[in-house]
Amino acid sequence: MSQQLISHSVDLKRLRDEGYEIEVNGGFLLVHHIPYLNDKREHLLGILVSTLTLKNNETTGVPDNHVIYFIGENPCNEDGSLITAIQHSNVDATLRDGITVNRSFSNKPAAGYPNYYEKVKRYADIISAPAKFLNPSLTEKTFKVITDHDNQGVFHYLDTNSSRANIDMLNNTFSNQKIAIIGLGGTGAYILDLVAKTPVAEVHIYDGDSFDQHNAFRSPGASSIEDLRANLKKAEFYGTTYSKMHRRIISHPYCKTQ
Numbered sequence: 146m147s148q149q150l151i152s153h154s155v156d157l158k159r160l161r162d163e164g165y166e167i168e169v170n171g172g173f174l175l176v177h178h179i180p181y182l183n184d185k186r187e188h189l190l191g192i193l194v195s196t197l198t199l200k201n202n203e204t205t206g207v208p209d210n211h212v213i214y215f216i217g218e219n220p221c222n223e224d225g226s227l228i229t230a231i232q233h234s235n236v237d238a239t240l241r242d243g244i245t246v247n248r249s250f251s252n253k254p255a256a257g258y259p260n261y262y263e264k265v266k267r268y269a270d271i272i273s274a275p276a277k278f279l280n281p282s283l284t285e286k287t288f289k290v291i292t293d294h295d296n297q298g299v300f301h302y303l304d305t306n307s308s309r310a311n312i313d314m315l316n317n318t319f320s321n322q323k324i325a326i327i328g329l330g331g332t333g334a335y336i337l338d339l340v341a342k343t344p345v346a347e348v349h350i351y352d353g354d355s356f357d358q359h360n361a362f363r364s365p366g367a368s369s370i371e372d373l374r375a376n377l378k379k380a381e382f383y384g385t386t387y388s389k390m391h392r393r394i395i396s397h398p399y400c401k402t403q
Contacts, residue, residue, distance in 0.1 A: 182220065
C-alpha cells in the first residue's frame with residue numbers, strides 16, 4: 146500500500162524519482178540518508194520524519210504543519226557551529242514502534258509548504274548544505290529502494306490521525322488485545338464505534354437481536370432505509386459496517402449463552 150501511495154502522489158513520486166530514500170511507515174513519511182555535519186565537523190547521516198496528510202488514503206494532501214522531525218545529532222555549519230535557523234526542539238520522542246526521533250526543526254515559508262516534495266527538499270537542502278560544501282561527493286539522492294511495509298495491520302487504510310495527534314504509542318498498547326462486546330444496543334454500539342478505530346487484534350461482537358428501526362436512533366452513524374429493510378441481526382449489521390475500516394471485526398449473530 147505504501148508503494149501504491151507513493152506512485153499515486155505527485156510529490157512523493159517526485160521525491161522517489163529524484164533519488165530520495167523515502168519510506169511510508171504508518172502515518173509518517175521517513176526520508177533516509179540525509180548527510181550532515183555534527184559539532185566535530187564529522188560527516189553523518191540522519192533521517193527526516195514528517196507526519197502525513199492523505200486524501201481518501203490514495204494520495205497525499207497539503208502537509209498539516211511545517212515542522213519536521215529528525216533522527217540524528219544536531220546538524221551544524223562548516224565550522225561546527227549549530228544551524229540555529231531551524232531549531233525547534235531537542236527532545237527525544239517515540240512516535241510509534243520503530244520510530245524514535247531526537248529533535249524537531251522549524252522552517253516555515255510565508256505560505257507554508259504546498260506539498261511534501263517542497264517540505265522535504267527544503268529541510269534536506271538546509272541540513273546537508275554544509276556537509277556537501279566540504280565534501281561535494283555527498284548526496285541524499287541514492288536511489289536506494291526502501292522495503293515496503295505494505296500496511297499489514299488491522300486497518301484497511303493508514304491511520305494518519307494517530308500520528309497527527311501523537312497517540313501512536315498509546316494506540317500500540319492495544320495492538321495485541323482481543324475484545325468481546327456482548328450486546329450492541331445504545332451502549333454497546335458506541336463502544337464498538339470507539340474500539341473499531343483502535344488497532345486491537347480482534348473485536349468479537351455478540352447480539353442475536355435484529356437491527357430494527359428504533360435501533361437506528363440510538364446508534365452511531367446514520368442508517369439508510371435499505372439497512373433497515375435488510376433485516377440483519379445487529380451483529381451482522383455492525384460487523385459489515387465496521388469491517389469497512391477494521392479487518393478483524395468478527396460477528397456472532399446470537400446471544401453469548403447460545
